[in-house]
Amino acid sequence: MVVANVQGMPTRDLQLLPSDPVAKVEGVARWREWATAHRMAAALLGGVVATHIATVFGFMEVGVGLPRLDWLTTNGVFYMPHASPGIQFLSGGIFHYTDGIVFAVLYAAAFHPVLPWRSTPVGNILKAMLFGTILATISAGFLVQRVYYPNHDVGFFAHNLGWKSVFAIYLWHWVFGAHLGVIYNVKDGARG
DSSP states (O other): OOSOOOTTOOGGGGGGSTTOHHHHHHHHHHHHHHHHHTHHHHHHHHHHHHHHHHHHHHHHGGGGTOOOOOHHHHHHHHHOTTSOHHHHHHHHHHHHHHHHHHHHHHIIIIIGGGSSSOSSHHHHHHHHHHHHHHHHHHIIIIIIIIIIOTTSOOOGGGGGGOHHHHHHHHHHHHHHHHHHHHHSOOOSSSOO
C-alpha cells in the first residue's frame, strides 16, 4: 500500500521544509506583514486556533498526569443544566469557542497595545502569555469556585481540587496564550 508518492514532487515544493531556515524566516516575516495589515482578522483567527489547540490540549493533559479539562461540557452544564449530555457538550463548545474569540479580540484591542514588550515575535508571545496568565487567574480564582462549581467546596483558587488542577488551569491558558501570540504576531507602528 502506497501512502504518498514523493518521487514526482517538484523540487520547488520542497523549499518550505523545516530544514530551510530562509524560508522559515521569510514565512514569519510575511505572516507578520499580513497580521499587521489585517489586525482584526489575525485576532479572530488567533482566537479560533488558540482556543482549539488549548481545548484539545485540555483533553490530553491526562497524558502527563494532570486532570482532564473539559471546558466544553463544563460550559454546557452551566448554560444548559437540563439538556442532554450531547446538547450540553455542543452548546458548551459554542459558548467556549465564542469566549476564546471574544477574549482574543479584547486582547488585540485593549491589552496588546499597552503591554510593555516590543511587538517582536518573542514579545508578542510574552504579551499573550501574560494575558493567558490573567485569564487563568480569573478562571482558578473566580470562575471555578463561583460560577462552574458553586455548590462544591473547591476552596480559594480551587486549591481543594489539588495543585494539579490549579496547574492544569494555568497550563491550559498558557497554551492558549502562546498560540494567540504566535498568530496575533503584529509589528510595532501604525495600526492596520
